[in-house]
Amino acid sequence: MVVLLIAEDDEDISLVLTRVFKRAGMTVLQAPDGWAAFESVVEQRPDVVLTDLGMPRMDGWELIDAIRAHADEGIRRTPVAILSGHLHPGEPRAGSSRVCAIMLKPCPNDRLLATIDELVRIGPHDHDSADSRCPADLSVSV
Secondary structure (H helix, E strand, C coil): CCEEEEECCCHHHHHHHHHHHHHCCCEEEEECCHHHHHHHHHHHCCCEEEECCCCCCCCHHHHHHHHHHCCCHHHHCCCEEEEECCCCCCCHHHHHCCCCEEEECCCCHHHHHHHHHHHHHHCCCCCCCCCCCCCCCCCCCC
């Protein structure tokens, strides 16, 4: 069974996302901030991470950097997608974040599911440098 970690500080959004992905047959882990999400990635090793950007203790950008910098290759290669309402047009980190997909809130459930399914299909993969493109290349233009 696919294990998805959702890093989202808004409890209502987290509950809605959890319901959507559980109905699709996934096991869903939840983290209320980036630091708790990073700890969960290390301990639980989810198949995919879906993160918000604006979170306490460690934001989504820092979470992605921490995952990509981890000493364990299995953790570094984890597919990560962003789901955020805090992204501005021309955000420089969007192109160099070593993330697999960027989706803006509100995002239709079918797009969320299709994106996560595609990342599961691709599986773990390299994100060697800040300039490398993810093979998924599922990001929206920002």
